[in-house]
Amino acid sequence: MDSIAGKKPALIWAVHLSVIALVLLWVVPTFGLLVSSFRTGDQISGSGWWQALSTQEQQLSPIRVAGEEAERDGAFVIEGTLFPKGGTTVSAWGTSSREPEAHAPGDTADLGEGVSLTVQADGGFVLTSPASTRDMRLPRVFTTASTPPEFTTENYSNVISSPMAGQSIGQAFLNTLTVAIPATIIPILVAAFAAYALAWMDFPGRALLVAFIVGLLVVPLQLALIPLLQFHNWIGIGKGYLGIWMAHTGFGLPLAIYLLRNYMVGLPRDIIENAKVDGATDFQIFVKIILPLSFPALASFAIFQFLWTWNDLLVALVFLGTGNDQQVLTGNLVNLMGSRGGDWEILSASAFVSIAVPLVVFFSMQRFLVRGLLAGSVK
Amino acid sequence: MRMKLAVSAAVLALAAGGAFAQELKFPVGEGAFNWDSFKAFDEAHNLDGQTLTIFGPWRGEDQVLAESVLAYFAAATGVTVNYSSSENYEQQIVIDTEAGSPPDVAILPQPGLIADLVRKGFVTPLGEETQAWLAENYAAGDSWVGLGSYAGADGTKALYAFPYKIDVKSLVWYVPENFEDAGYEVPETLEDLKALTEQIVADGGTPWCIGLGSGGATGWPATDWVEDMMLRTQPPEAYDQWTTNELAFNSPEVVGAIEEFGWFAKNDAFVAGGSAAVASTDFRDSPKGLFASPPQCYMHHQASFIPSFFPEGTVVGQDADFFYMPAYAGKDLGKPVLGAGTLAFITKDTEASRAFIEFLKTPIAHEVWMAQTGFLTPMKTVNADLYGDPTLKKMGEILLNSTTFRFDGSDLMPGAVGAGTFWTGMVDYVGGKSAQEVADAIQASWPK
Numbered sequence: 152m153d154s155i156a157g158k159k160p161a162l163i164w165a166v167h168l169s170v171i172a173l174v175l176l177w178v179v180p181t182f183g184l185l186v187s188s189f190r191t192g193d194q195i196s197g198s199g200w201w202q203a204l205s206t207q208e209q210q211l212s213p214i215r216v217a218g219e220e221a222e223r224d225g226a227f228v229i230e231g232t233l234f235p236k237g238g239t240t241v242s243a244w245g246t247s248s249r250e251p252e253a254h255a256p257g258d259t260a261d262l263g264e265g266v267s268l269t270v271q272a273d274g275g276f277v278l279t280s281p282a283s284t285r286d287m288r289l290p291r292v293f294t295t296a297s298t299p300p301e302f303t304t305e306n307y308s309n310v311i312s313s314p315m316a317g318q319s320i321g322q323a324f325l326n327t328l329t330v331a332i333p334a335t336i337i338p339i340l341v342a343a344f345a346a347y348a349l350a351w352m353d354f355p356g357r358a359l360l361v362a363f364i365v366g367l368l369v370v371p372l373q374l375a376l377i378p379l380l381q382f383h384n385w386i387g388i389g390k391g392y393l394g395i396w397m398a399h400t401g402f403g404l405p406l407a408i409y410l411l412r413n414y415m416v417g418l419p420r421d422i423i424e425n426a427k428v429d430g431a432t433d434f435q436i437f438v439k440i441i442l443p444l445s446f447p448a449l450a451s452f453a454i455f456q457f458l459w460t461w462n463d464l465l466v467a468l469v470f471l472g473t474g475n476d477q478q479v480l481t482g483n484l485v486n487l488m489g490s491r492g493g494d495w496e497i498l499s500a501s502a503f504v505s506i507a508v509p510l511v512v513f514f515s516m517q518r519f520l521v522r523g524l525l526a527g528s529v530k
Numbered sequence: 531m532r533m534k535l536a537v538s539a540a541v542l543a544l545a546a547g548g549a550f551a552q553e554l555k556f557p558v559g560e561g562a563f564n565w566d567s568f569k570a571f572d573e574a575h576n577l578d579g580q581t582l583t584i585f586g587p588w589r590g591e592d593q594v595l596a597e598s599v600l601a602y603f604a605a606a607t608g609v610t611v612n613y614s615s616s617e618n619y620e621q622q623i624v625i626d627t628e629a630g631s632p633p634d635v636a637i638l639p640q641p642g643l644i645a646d647l648v649r650k651g652f653v654t655p656l657g658e659e660t661q662a663w664l665a666e667n668y669a670a671g672d673s674w675v676g677l678g679s680y681a682g683a684d685g686t687k688a689l690y691a692f693p694y695k696i697d698v699k700s701l702v703w704y705v706p707e708n709f710e711d712a713g714y715e716v717p718e719t720l721e722d723l724k725a726l727t728e729q730i731v732a733d734g735g736t737p738w739c740i741g742l743g744s745g746g747a748t749g750w751p752a753t754d755w756v757e758d759m760m761l762r763t764q765p766p767e768a769y770d771q772w773t774t775n776e777l778a779f780n781s782p783e784v785v786g787a788i789e790e791f792g793w794f795a796k797n798d799a800f801v802a803g804g805s806a807a808v809a810s811t812d813f814r815d816s817p818k819g820l821f822a823s824p825p826q827c828y829m830h831h832q833a834s835f836i837p838s839f840f841p842e843g844t845v846v847g848q849d850a851d852f853f854y855m856p857a858y859a860g861k862d863l864g865k866p867v868l869g870a871g872t873l874a875f876i877t878k879d880t881e882a883s884r885a886f887i888e889f890l891k892t893p894i895a896h897e898v899w900m901a902q903t904g905f906l907t908p909m910k911t912v913n914a915d916l917y918g919d920p921t922l923k924k925m926g927e928i929l930l931n932s933t934t935f936r937f938d939g940s941d942l943m944p945g946a947v948g949a950g951t952f953w954t955g956m957v958d959y960v961g962g963k964s965a966q967e968v969a970d971a972i973q974a975s976w977p978k
Contacts, residue, residue: 191842193841193842196818197818210822210824212821212822212823212841213823247711248705248707248708248711248712248823248824249712249824251823251824288848291707293823376629377628377629378629380625380626380629380630381629381630383629384630385630390631468622469622469625473585473614473615473616473622474614475612475613475614482616485616485617486615486617488589489589489590489592489838490588490589490590490591490592490835491814491835492617492745492814493814493815493839
């Protein structure tokens with residue numbers, strides 16, 4: 152007894168530590184994505200998100216001098232600042248890519264032909280030229296500077312309110328809900344009946360049928376895309392919501408039936424037999440006893456199915472279409488990224504926009520998830 | 531330009547309110563556009579109440595540009611146009627045609643894929659008249675006809691796809707001021723380019739930024755390099771035979787071209803980050819090294835679309851520029867240019883889709899896009915002064931000065947090679963395998 156009691160705290164510590172490690176493993180990238188979603192594309196490609204949180208000194212890409220020209224004492228002068236947003240401190244600067252750190256702040260550099268440039272520590276500059284600079288290519292300034300953290304909400308406003316070419320995210324949001332809600336409810340309805348029959352009604356070939364359905368779990372849905380769409384066209388429903396509901400139902404049913412059947416088989420036989428003795432029909436048993444008892448399993452499958460249909464892109468593209476008015480959220484976000492993709496700032500911001508609804512669903516139903524999973528599949 | 535685009539996109543979207551934009555970008559009758567062609571087309575076509583679905587590769591900003599052109603088609607014919615695109619348009623079009631619910635017109639950048647669809651009988655031939663029109667009105671017309679002609683289900687070859695919008699690929703991007711700071715000249719021959727590469731290394735710099743990363747398509751930028759080298763070391767006939775596998779992939783000619791690419795990419799001193807970074811750098815991030823301080827590299831080989839991945843505010847022509855990827859002076863192969871482009875084809879034969887192909891023959895369908903950005907056309911009757919920026923004009927000149935124009939070879943090859951083993955083979959090659967090994971493997975994967 153002593154040895155077991157002595158081991159316990161160590162075991163608990165190990166469990167706690169590994170839980171913390173796992174949580175960190177999941178949370179850190181998400182946090183990085185969140186930070187990135189508030190940075191501009193150039194910032195994201197220029198430095199890591201962990202550097203965005205504190206003041207960093209780095210060699211900045213060249214900035215071209217620009218501003219209104221004024222004539223003073225026979226010379227043409229342009230005054231201005233390299234960093235209109237302020238807060239940046241220049242520690243060295245230069246005008247040649249070969250020597251980007253040639254000058255200290257406050258120094259005056261001779262650019263040839265009488266042109267001179269002074270850059271101050273705060274980024275303020277004075278360009279003096281004996282001739283008008285209007286037709287001249289103004290110099291670039293390379294700076295080594297420390298920049299305070301800088302964030303923007305522009306990515307979110309781009310994702311939410313600046314629709315490209317008639318695609319609006321509001322419409323896409325509604326489309327996704329129109330797809331996801333029926334595509335979650337229909338398979339649950341069908342699967343609950345089927346699961347009851349497979350669990351508690353005696354008929355020949357029942358075991359084979361269960362094996363067949365479990366076998367269907369391994370069929371990749373990509374295999375069915377073309378034949379199923381052909382079938383939809385043949386029976387005349389074509390591309391549309393009805394089609395995608397049916398497709399999602401079909402693709403979701405094997406898992407739904409398998410989960411629910413396993414859960415229902417585990418319900419106490421006594422209750423059901425008592426009800427039968429009392430003269431209850433199968434339908435009454437199903438509605439009055441099985442359904443209320445199976446609620447955790449139903450809820451956990453609902454979460455699965457909802458998340459899957461919410462995040463789905465492929466099935467929506469194939470069965471709903473790609474037009475602006477049929478586009479689901481995922482399709483809309485992919486299109487926002489442009490013909491060649493790679494807009495990380497859009498990607499990170501849109502990830503957080505699209506994650507909102509699944510998070511609500513998950514947190515409101517998660518207490519069923521663990522219970523349902525354990526009770527259903529770990530038999 | 532960017533800002534203006536974004537604003538006009540927002541205005542367009544507001545005006546359209548979710549439906550297709552009817553606002554015309556340039557008012558009819560104003561400017562140096564070929565409005566006569568538009569009016570003649572307008573009078574000849576009245577298809578009020580019909581709809582046309584177009585499936586294309588353009589998304590985001592490109593989609594805004596494409597729809598600005600389609601608005602003129604809609605205004606002239608009265609057809610309601612629904613343009614759509616999707617990320618996996620190559621798979622999407624196959625699924626849609628196979629299942630029997632294709633769009634009316636599809637526009638794709640892969641002739642190899644279109645050839646597959648034609649062979650399965652999903653595409654309507656465009657007819658002899660269009661073929662004659664292309665041959666006459668496109669610069670190097672016969673090569674464009676060849677590009678759009680495939681063998682149909684019954685084996686007879688005919689014109690099925692109409693080339694519209696092309697990209698030039700044989701470009702090297704650089705920052706003119708970085709060249710000036712170091713005293714480098716734009717090379718005129720491939721020998722000079724190699725000498726410049728060595729010179730930059732001798733001066734302590736890194737000449738090239740090369741990035742092959744592109745998600746599932748990782749490796750494709752290297753295929754452009756190899757194709758460019760193929761055109762610079764072999765006659766165009768050998769290039770054509772290569773794309774059809776008459777010239778085996780592991781023949782010495784092709785292996786030589788791969789090794790020419792390797793001269794640049796497999797030398798740690800020549801590439802930013804060393805050759806190990808080539809395969810892992812994303813092609814969209816790769817050009818950013820040109821603008822770093824100090825510069826991570828001096829040159830970047832990429833097609834005409836790449837400025838959209840330059841840092842915000844970069845002015846092409848001032849902050850960055852390009853030169854023609856030169857040819858060997860020592861080999862008498864002229865000035866070959868590698869390009870890519872999109873081809874429109876009819877997947878559902880309706881009056882509206884026929885009218886759309888007719889619309890692509892009007893100069894206005896080209897001019898509206900070229901007056902904005904990112905559009906090149908080989909059509910001879912357009913007003914070249916309309917090019918939206920000097921950069922496009924310069925690219926147009928490269929195109930017109932070329933002695934040989936060849937389409938991106940990997941798009942012409944069967945998908946299993948051109949969008950498969952060629953890509954992965956190039957990743958293996960920069961990863962350390964020999965050119966012969968890689969070429970043997972690609973040859974073995976060629977569908978029999």
